[in-house]
Structures are given as C-alpha cells and as structure tokens.
Amino acid sequence: MDDSWSVAGRRFESRLIVGTGKYRDFAQNAAAVEASGAQIVTVAVRRVNISDPKQPVLMDFIDPRKVTYLPNTAGCFTAEEAIRTLRLAREAGGWTLVKLEVLGEAKTLYPDMVETLRATEILAREGFEPMVYCADDPIAAKRLEDAGAVAIMPLGAPIGSGLGLQNEVMVRIMVEQAKVPVLVDAGVGTASDAAVAMELGCTGVLMNTAIAEAKDPVLMARAMKLAVESGRLAYRAGRMGKRRYADPSSPLAGLI
C-alpha cells in the first residue's frame, strides 16, 4: 500500500534523507545513497575549486536529475549568511526546496532559533520552501510553521554526535501538533535510533555521520533504510501498551 509522504508538493516514497559529507570518496558516497534508498540528499554550497577545476565533483556521482538535491546552509551562523547561501543555491540548481540551518555556536552546533525564524520568514517571502533544522521546542516549531517552514526538523542530539534521540517526549509533542512533516535531523547513531524516531511518528529521518562514519557505510546505509521502514511500520501498526509486570502469552486454561 502507498505510504508515501510529500513536502512542498513533492512526493517521496523513501522517508530517509541522507547527507553527502564525510565520505571516503564520491564512489562510496554514491553507493551509500543507493543502498539507503534515499530520494533526497543534502548538499552544501561552497566555493568552486579554482586551483584544480578538473577534480571530480559530487554531481558526477550523484545525479541531481535522479535524486533531489536539498541544498543546506551548514556552517552559517546568521540569517544573512544562510539567505545568501540559499540564493546562490537556487541560482546554481534552480531549486526552491532547501534546508535551512542557522547555528548558534560551534561547539554544540545547536540552532539559533531567533536567527532561524528570521531567515525562515525572509526565505518564504522570496519564494523558497525551507525545511528547517530547529530546536526540540514545540512553540518555536509552531512559529516556524506560521513563518512558512515546509518541514520541521528538530535535532535528536547534537549534529554528528551519534547519541541517539535524547528528547523523545518533545519530538512526539512536535509530531502531534505539526501540520507539516516533522523529520528528526541530527543525532542518530545507529539503526535503532532511526527506528525510535519513526516509532514516535516522525515523517522521516535525516542523517549523515551515522552512515558516513560507520566502518562499512554502504552496509549501514542499508541498515538505516530497513530501520526507517521498520519504525514506520511499527508506528502505523500501533504498539502494544506497556505493563509493569508479566503477562503470559500461553493460555493459563488447560494447564496440566
């Protein structure tokens, strides 16, 4: 049965979005994307390599006509930097669906929600469709939605930490109240973390380091694909209630 999801009018089957940073090389990166089944990849916008322009580039390995490129603003610490980056991204690729992240400081890479909200408002006015990396704050998320965010993407733990979801209660509340997709962005370390996010009812999960820094990234990409699918199925199936004590599975009647 169809269990696809849509963001800003685009429909996707895969609920896993993967990054394209930190891989050994482009070939490994492309193989991991393939194994993950992801239909969206995040990409960064950076200065071209003028000293060696013939070096291979990402687009030679991951075809933007087959996989949706989601340009991000990683490394931006003000609304202005992020907006400037995304205007360039729109010119380079022609895409209005973008990932906004405005960071507060370098140690935690925690989002600066004041700047993030300001950037969301401006980007939405300029016709962008920003998927927004944000704090696990349901009120801030509501504000982002009102400002034009097409998806809410709370961190589960600091970017690149691999600590797993540290904020299940808050993420669940955000999922319950949001009218746009909620995707956990950052913090996943292994497959079970991705499943947890999906079991909470998240629309999807975005990850990079958990795959790129695995000993075998391609194998981990497949694990993540299955975890996201499993978590999603479990959410839809509706888990059993929790009990404080045992409840036997075999009938008590007819016991010899």
Next chain:
Amino acid sequence: MVYDDTFSITVNGEHRRVPKGISIAELALELGLEPTRVAVERNLEIVPRSTLADVKVEDGDDYEIVTFVGGG
C-alpha cells in the same frame, strides 16, 4: 599600478588579472569551470545564470563562484 589590457578582479578571495572585455561566462571558462554548474555572485549581487554571457567583467569586481559539494 599596471596599465595594460587586463582588469584586476577578485575571485573567491584570490586576486587575478583577466583580459579586458570578457563576460562572466568567459571568465568561468577561463577558470576551467562549467558555467551550468556554478552560481556567481558579483559584488554581493547574484548574477542570473541566463545572463552570464552578457554581463562584462569590470575592473575591481569581486566574485564568489560556488557549486554543490558533499554536506550533511
């Protein structure tokens, strides 16, 4: 000051001299870049890709030329 047939410009923070009268598309090609894969900012203003062949490089211009790279 050098008076010759070149302009002095900055590209991605690096100083360069380029022939007078070239367009931004020609600048990209001279740098070995594929104009359809980059975005160009000239003096903090984006230059639409459709006009790269029409806009001439001016003396003192400051360019940022970017593309997509791997990122999370």
